Amino acid sequence: MAVFPERTTRAEVELGSTLQPKFGPDGLIPCITQDHATGEVLMFAFMNAESLGLTLSSGKATYWSRSRSKLWMKGEESGNVQLVREIRTDCDQDVVLIKVEQSGPANASCHNGYKSCFYRRLVDPADPTFKLETTTEPLFDPKTVYKK
Template sequence: MSEESRWLNEVVWDEQGLVPAIAQDFETGEVLMFAWMNREALGLTAEKGEAVYWSRSRRKLWHKGEESGHIQKVREIRMDCDGDVILLKIEQVGGIACHTGRRSCFFQRHLDGGGWEEADPVLKDPAEIYPRK
């Protein structure tokens, strides 16, 4: 194993070989999204300087923005005290992190009476972001 990849051994991977990853705006601290990474995704993220995740539903690597153009430029990679969560401090290209066309995936706010409301606007129609092929 190369010295360059030894740092990946310090990550506590779950039984599927994954670690949770949080994408946070490096300037504002706003949490934009949550995803999963495997060893290869985290290694590529560090190498490319752009976020690469593991899609559990598609069972493949997912370079954030590969379809939408909304890439995440990684400014810093951090790991929590237990070694089992990754924090990516990123610059969100295009200002949209969510596939719904919003800035953040965390746009739903809980109401006191129960239920949820959409608290943040759609910045771009998803049909424009992901045109049918």
């Protein structure tokens, strides 16, 4: 498992050349996942040191599931794996951005069957009913894939 270096000076964290991720008090760091080819945001999840290390060593996106309290390699159940093509961090290294190539039967990242987890938009921000509309069609049926 990867052991990340201790965070050093602000200047080294913000301008240096060593990855020094800042995990929160819960041991997690936010991770934004984008499609490498299109730049579309596919999902948002959390990583801990172990999942980030596994992502680096395997080349497959692995996250920490807060709801299940366990490691979760994307696609372990659905077959829709995320192959890591690039990893970035923000200026103070408290967020990770990974760019992936979707690989699998449906090429989807969302457990609800959509390519992206961001498949809905707010119709009218001024409307107090906060109506959402779905902007795309699902690529697979989660009931069939996950058998739940």
